Amino acid sequence: MHPALILLVAGGLLLLILLLRAFRVLTGVACLALSVVVVLVGGLVFIKISEFKAMGAVKWSLPPAPVTTASATEETWEPILPAVGSLSAVQGVVVSAQLDGNVAKIAFEPGSTVQAGDLLLQQDVTSEAAQLQSAQAASELAKTNLERSRELLAKTTISQQQFDSDDAAYKQAVAQAQNIQATIDKKTIRAPFSGRLGIRLVNLGQTLKAGDQIVSLQALDPIYVDFSLPQQDLPLISQGTTVRITSDAISGRMAQGRITAINPDVDSATRNVRAEATFANPDASLRPGMFVDVAVVLPAKEKVLVIPATSVLYAPYGDSVFVVDEQTDAAGKTSHALRQQFVRLGEKRGDFVAVTSGLKAGDVVVTTGVFKLHNGMPAAIDNSLAPTAKLAPEPDDS
Numbered sequence: 001m002h003p004a005l006i007l008l009v010a011g012g013l014l015l016l017i018l019l020l021r022a023f024r025v026l027t028g029v030a031c032l033a034l035s036v037v038v039v040l041v042g043g044l045v046f047i048k049i050s051e052f053k054a055m056g057a058v059k060w061s062l063p064p065a066p067v068t069t070a071s072a073t074e075e076t077w078e079p080i081l082p083a084v085g086s087l088s089a090v091q092g093v094v095v096s097a098q099l100d101g102n103v104a105k106i107a108f109e110p111g112s113t114v115q116a117g118d119l120l121l122q123q124d125v126t127s128e129a130a131q132l133q134s135a136q137a138a139s140e141l142a143k144t145n146l147e148r149s150r151e152l153l154a155k156t157t158i159s160q161q162q163f164d165s166d167d168a169a170y171k172q173a174v175a176q177a178q179n180i181q182a183t184i185d186k187k188t189i190r191a192p193f194s195g196r197l198g199i200r201l202v203n204l205g206q207t208l209k210a211g212d213q214i215v216s217l218q219a220l221d222p223i224y225v226d227f228s229l230p231q232q233d234l235p236l237i238s239q240g241t242t243v244r245i246t247s248d249a250i251s252g253r254m255a256q257g258r259i260t261a262i263n264p265d266v267d268s269a270t271r272n273v274r275a276e277a278t279f280a281n282p283d284a285s286l287r288p289g290m291f292v293d294v295a296v297v298l299p300a301k302e303k304v305l306v307i308p309a310t311s312v313l314y315a316p317y318g319d320s321v322f323v324v325d326e327q328t329d330a331a332g333k334t335s336h337a338l339r340q341q342f343v344r345l346g347e348k349r350g351d352f353v354a355v356t357s358g359l360k361a362g363d364v365v366v367t368t369g370v371f372k373l374h375n376g377m378p379a380a381i382d383n384s385l386a387p388t389a390k391l392a393p394e395p396d397d398s
Contacts (some may be wrong), residue, residue: 063378064335064336064378064379064380065338065372065373065377065378065379065380066379066380066381066382067322067324067338067366067367067368067369067373067379067380067381067382068366068367068368068381068382068383068385068386068387069324069364069365069366069367069381069383069386070307070308070311070364070365070367070386070389071361071362071363071364071365072305072306072307072355072359072360072361072362072363072364072365073305073306073361074303074304074305074306074361075303075304075306076301076302076303076304077301077302077303077304077347077349077354078297078298078301079297079298079300079301079302080244080295080296080297080298081229081233081236081237081295081296081298082293082294082295082296083227083228083229083294083295083296084227084291084292084293084294085225085226085227085245085277085291085292085293085294086225086226086227086289086290086291086292087223087224087225087226087286087287087288087289087290087292088223088224088225088226088288088289089195089218089219089220089223089224089288090219090222090223090224090278091193091195091218091219092195092216092217092218092219092288093192093216093217094213094214094215094216094217095120095189095191095192095213095214095215095216095217096211096212096213096214097123097189097208097209097210097211097212097214098186098187098189098210099123099183099186099187099210100207100208100209100210101123101124101125101187101207101208102123102124102205102206102207102208103121103122103123103124103202103203103204103205103206103207103208104122104123104124104125104204105121105122105204106120106121106200106202106203106204107119107120107121107122108120108121108197108200108215109197110197110198110199110200110215111196111197111198111199112196112197113194113195113196113197114191114194114195114196114197114217115191115194116191116192116193116194117190117191118190118191119188119189119190120189120190120191120197120214120215121189121202121214122187122188122189123187123188123189123208124187125183125184125187125188128180128183128184128187129184131180132177132180132181132184135173135176135177135179135180136177138173138176138177139170139173139174139176139177141173142166142169142170142172142173142174143170143173145166145169145170146166146167146169146170148166149162149163149166149167150163189214191217192217193217193219194219195217195218195219195220196217196218196219196220196284197215197216197217198215198216198217198218199215199216200214200215201213201214201215202214202215218287218288220281220284220286220287220288221280221281221282221284222257222278222279222280222281223278223279223281223286223288224260224276224277224278224279225243225245225257225276225277225278225279225292225294226274226275226276227274227275227276227277227294228267228270228272228273228274228275229272229273229275229296230271230272230273231266231271231272231273233273233296234262234266234273236296236298237259237262237275237296238259238262239258239259239260239261239262240258240259241258241259241296241297241298241299242256242257242258242296242297243256243257243258243259243277243279243294243295243296243297244256244257244294244295244297245257245277245279245292245293245294245295246292246293246295247286247290247291247292247293249285249286249287249290250285250286255279255280255281255286256279257277257278257279257280258277258278259275259276259277259296260276260277260278261275261276262274262275262276263275275296277294304346304347304354304355305354305355305356305359305360305361306352306353306354306355307321307352307353307355307359307365307367308351308352308353308365308367308387308389309348309351309352309353309389310351310367310368310370310387310389311365311366311367311370312343312345312353312370313340313370313371318342319342319343319344319345320340320341320342320343321340321341321343321358321359321365321366321370322338322339322340322341322365322366322370322373323338323339323340323341323359323363323364323365324336324337324338324339324364324365324366324379324381325337325338325339335378336378336379336380336381337376337377337378337379338366338373338374338375338376338377338378338379339375339376340373340374340375341358341359341363342358343355343357343358343359344356344357344358349391350389350390350391351389351390351391352389352391366379367386367387367389368386368387
């Protein structure tokens with residue numbers, strides 16, 4: 001019970017006794033009993049007040065907070081220009097029909113790999129084939145007539161005009177045969193280049209119109225990555241500059257290529273310049289249309305002071321870390337205390353962040369639970385369960 005409350009109760013009892021005596025309501029035994037109660041309460045009050053005084057004289061201190069730590073270290077990082085890129089095929093088309101006609105034969109399997117010139121689809125050409133035979137026969141006859149006219153002209157048996165007429169007739173017959181052959185070739189659809197086919201978009205017996213799509217064909221190795229950079233980065237890049245890409249579609253792996261083309265103009269709306277890098281893609285894991293994270297690697301290297309990103313306490317008024325200071329008391333006992341240190345941060349990579357000011361190499365900082373700490377707090381270092389920071393972290397399978 002609080003001492004003030006005890007005093008209030010005791011005072012109330014004494015006042016009650018005095019009032020009862022004044023009106024002679026209580027008997028002598030009752031007054032004696034009440035007097036005993038008052039004495040007991042007064043003694044209890046005295047004991048409690050003594051206990052609170054003794055507790056106030058004791059110096060209380062918080063137990064050391066268990067923390068995990070890491071040292072600020074100097075590392076050499078390659079300067080990079082980050083960007084967002086999109087993959088595109090070096091060669092990619094949707095194969096379409098050039099002329100109207102019925103599908104007579106489908107010679108490919110969806111998803112298969114084909115070579116340049118492989119037959120993909122044959123339209124019905126029975127009519128054109130018959131016309132071609134007639135045209136070829138006519139051209140053979142015209143050729144025979146031309147040769148005979150050439151012999152007769154040498155003997156001056158026919159006129160030059162007749163020879164020229166036979167020559168023109170032969171050329172006309174050959175052109176007619178070639179025209180029919182071209183029609184057959186256009187209805188015989190072949191792969192224009194080597195690559196991988198997509199999903200079949202036609203069926204056997206279907207009537208195709210000129211321009212109707214048949215199948216997608218993409219050349220996947222090599223593959224392009226198109227990305228944009230701000231115009232102020234244009235002096236830093238050139239053809240041959242190394243580029244790295246990462247994507248969740250390739251299980252966190254990093255692919256490396258080089259810039260092969262830079263647009264000569266800058267986009268007037270965004271003030272960005274578009275660049276294109278080429279990457280080897282032997283396993284076809286990169287596909288056109290994919291989104292990737294791009295890092296253009298600059299040739300110069302720089303030294304940076306890095307700490308785990310989990311060490312930083314982010315706040316609107318400034319970012320800070322908790323530095324672990326070692327202290328020794330008069331008895332020679334060593335302890336640790338936390339000191340809040342404001343820092344200026346630089347680039348972030350993986351699980352690390354660069355510190356441009358506020359720390360020096362070798363400073364020990366707290367790496368977990370910094371939001372629960374305060375300046376001057378005692379600490380006990382326990383790194384048995386400390387997380388491992390990596391430049392290229394890979395999340396565990398869930």
